[in-house]
Amino acid sequence: QSVLAQPPSVSAAPGQRVTISCSGSSSNIGNNYVSWYQQFPGTAPQLLIYDNNKRPSGIPDRFSGSKSGTSATLGITGLQTGDEADYYCGTWETSLSGGHYVFGTGTKVTVL
Amino acid sequence: EVQLLESGGGSVQPGGSLRLSCVASGFTFSSYGINWVRQAPGKGLEWVSGISLRGGRTDYADSVKGRFTISRDIPKNTLFLQMNSLRAEDTALYYCVKDLDDHFDYWGQGTLVTVSS
Numbered sequence A: 001q002s003v004l005a006q007p008p009s010v011s012a013a014p015g016q017r018v019t020i021s022c023s024g025s026s027s028n029i030g031n032n033y034v035s036w037y038q039q040f041p042g043t044a045p046q047l048l049i050y051d052n053n054k055r056p057s058g059i060p061d062r063f064s065g066s067k068s069g070t071s072a073t074l075g076i077t078g079l080q081t082g083d084e085a086d087y088y089c090g091t092w093e094t095s096l097s098g099g100h101y102v103f104g105t106g107t108k109v110t111v112l
Numbered sequence B: 001e002v003q004l005l006e007s008g009g010g011s012v013q014p015g016g017s018l019r020l021s022c023v024a025s026g027f028t029f030s031s032y033g034i035n036w037v038r039q040a041p042g043k044g045l046e047w048v049s050g051i052s053l054r055g056g057r058t059d060y061a062d063s064v065k066g067r068f069t070i071s072r073d074i075p076k077n078t079l080f081l082q083m084n085s086l087r088a089e090d091t092a093l094y095y096c097v098k099d100l101d102d103h104f105d106y107w108g109q110g111t112l113v114t115v116s117s
Helices: none
Strands: A009-012 A018-023 A035-039 A046-049 A063-068 A071-076 A085-095 A098-103 A107-111 B003-007 B010-012 B018-025 B033-039 B045-051 B058-060 B068-073 B078-083 B092-099 B104-107 B111-115
Touching: A009 A018, A018 A085, A018 A107, A046 A063, A046 B104, A071 A085, A085 B045, A098 B033, A098 B045, A098 B058, B003 B092, B018 B033, B018 B092, B018 B111, B033 B078, B033 B104, B045 B068, B045 B078, B045 B092, B058 B068
Parallel strands: A009 A107, B010 B111
Antiparallel strands: A018 A071, A035 A046, A035 A085, A063 A071, A085 A098, A085 A107, B003 B018, B018 B078, B033 B045, B033 B092, B045 B058, B068 B078, B092 B104, B092 B111
């Protein structure tokens, strides 16, 4: 059961910018780093953004992340057809029963 | 190069058991947390269980607690997931995922578990 809310889909024309929101609470986003994962159909997810706004080696700077309070945002500028994929946010959830990792509901990016 | 190779998936009847394995290479297995994440057909990602770096603590999603057991064989660089009392809703692609404390940096290709009568 996802506890992080994302819009089901976003779309834009090539070259444009899209943003994907990820809404949580003080027990997850509010007190932990947020990561973003990109998943192409039929393949495993890959790390896109970590520690709120850092990019792993090889990820272009068209991808950016930010966090404010209990929400996070992924931005993609200069949208390309190759960016069509599902995107998930994720973070640790601290609870009395231990540490659980939680993912967002996922957002499908479509390039018009 | 980090590699995570899952195996052990298959078809099983409700109430049955399966044991998944994940052989890791390319990093010091004992020095990192490692997890299982699943994805039901056409659905999103769900964290299932993990072994943390600090003290090797194990955690489980509420949906599998009491039915699944995670363990690892450090000399063999292998992670396991013993799945008992399987239900139809456990049907999914199960990924082995390495974590770097705050994020999941490497994912395997997954092994498919189908629970059906």
